[in-house]
Amino acid sequence: VLSPLLAAWGGLPGIFSLTCALALAGVCAVLWVVPPEPRAHADAPRAAPSxxxxxxxxxxxxxxxxxxxxxxxxxxxxxxxxxxxxxxxxxxxxxxxxxxxxxxxxxxxxxxxxxxxxxxxxxxxxxxxxxxxxxxxxxxxxxxxxxxxxxxxxxxxxxxxxxxxxxxxxxxxxxxxxxxxxxxxxxxxxxxxxxxxxxxxxxxxxxxxxxxxxxxxxxxxxxxxxxxxxxxxxxxxxxxxxxxxx
Missing domain, CATH: 1.20.1250.20 (MFS general substrate transporter like domains)
Known part of the structure; x- marks a missing residue:
């Protein structure tokens, strides 16, 4: 929905710059906002991917x-x-x-x-x-x-x-x-x-x-x-x- 408006405003460089900024914001959220995995989950048995x-x-x-x-x-x-x-x-x-x-x-x-x-x-x-x-x-x-x-x-x-x-x-x-x-x-x-x-x-x-x-x-x-x-x-x-x- 937003991409046509963003393309008209900043072109493809603007769209990819916004994508980059959002990706970096996601990295920051995972590092400093998302709480660590509870120990009960971390120690739970895990099955093999196969x-x-x-x-x-x-x-x-x-x-x-x-x-x-x-x-x-x-x-x-x-x-x-x-x-x-x-x-x-x-x-x-x-x-x-x-x-x-x-x-x-x-x-x-x-x-x-x-x-x-x-x-x-x-x-x-x-x-x-x-x-x-x-x-x-x-x-x-x-x-x-x-x-x-x-x-x-x-x-x-x-x-x-x-x-x-x-x-x-x-x-x-x-x-x-x-x-x-x-x-x-x-x-x-x-x-x-x-x-x-x-x-x-x-x-x-x-x-x-x-x-x-x-x-x-x-x-x-x-x-x-x-x-x-x-x-x-x-x-x-x-x-x-x-x-x-x-």
Whole structure:
């Protein structure tokens, strides 16, 4: 939401300078604000990282966060250009992003409602399906050669953020709930690492596809990744909050 305004104000040097300042602030917070780990946690038994490979549902969640952020970064190689084609200058792209994000947060109430009713698996698969539908929609727009409208792009962004925010909120929580206690730290570390690798892979994949194969091929690839993710996640049996005591 803020990046179009920041780019108009300070350009890419301003954005990266702010990123650097925030990273340094994070380092300072970890060093001097975050309290040390309690001794009871530090002395707790820890499982070997290889134990993670025995838990298929955790592997599914790790694949999920990798694909989610690969798709997110890949699509954002092309989405700003499509908004410009729709007649929206780069400096005002926040006018699409902000309402889409805010309204998607309101729609997240459905996720919590389904979780309370014991339908968390359906909510997760539905959220993956929403991300897939958006990739297909963007791909069809790109392949048609027609100029997209702002309203069409805004609707696709809203649907994307509904799925994205639901997955961002639920998947790390599920990793913490479903990992055995001795493996919980390792599981969360692996999850966060794959999230970062997904961001890198998405930028590299999206840029390469946009340059060498074109925007339709980019969205065909992200749609294929989402379809694979949905297939792999289909057997997932998530643990609800009541079963998170292990």
């Amino acid at each position: 134990e993670l490979l025995r838990h298929t549902d955790l592997l599914r969640l790790n694949l999920g966060v990798f694909v989610l952020h690969t798709v997110q970064m890949s699509m954002w190689v092309a989405v700003p250009a499509m908004l410009v084609q729709a007649g929206l200058a780069k400096a005002v792209h926040w006018q699409v992003y902000l309402p889409a994000v805010v309204l998607s947060f309101a729609a997240m109430g459905l996720l919590f409602s389904m979780e309370r009713k014991g339908r968390l698996r359906a909510a997760l698969l539905g959220a993956i399906g929403l991300v897939l539908v958006v990739q297909i929609g963007l791909g069809m727009l790109a392949a048609s050669g027609t100029i997209p409208t702002v309203w069409c792009m805004a609707l696709l962004m809203f649907v994307f953020f509904c799925g994205f925010n639901a997955l961002e909120a639920s998947q790390p929580s599920l990793v913490s709930r479903m990992a055995p206690a001795p493996l919980r730290g390792t599981a969360l570390g692996a999850y966060n690492t794959l999230q970062s690798l997904g961001l890198f892979a998405g930028g590299a994949l999206g840029g390469a596809l946009a340059k060498w194969a074109g925007t339709p091929a980019l969205f065909a690839s992200t749609a294929a990744l989402c379809a694979l993710w949905l297939l792999v996640s289909w057997p997932l049996r998530p643990v609800g909050r009541a079963g998170a005591g292990h």
